[in-house]
Amino acid sequence: MDNVFLGGRVLDPAYQEARHVTMRRLNDLIAADERVVSVMLPVRDGVTVARRR
Numbered sequence: 001m002d003n004v005f006l007g008g009r010v011l012d013p014a015y016q017e018a019r020h021v022t023m024r025r026l027n028d029l030i031a032a033d034e035r036v037v038s039v040m041l042p043v044r045d046g047v048t049v050a051r052r053r
Helices: 018-032
Strands: 036-041 047-052
Touching: 018 036, 018 047
Parallel strands: none
Antiparallel strands: 036 047
């Protein structure tokens, strides 16, 4: 996935627009999912790479 930081706003709890909250939830779901191995790369606006175990 691309743009997982949304300009850094995903990392700041002050931003509560639907797109920020949704991306936070998606990031949390991927990180907690034991079916995949994932890494979030701080390249430009953030890239998450996930693969099945």
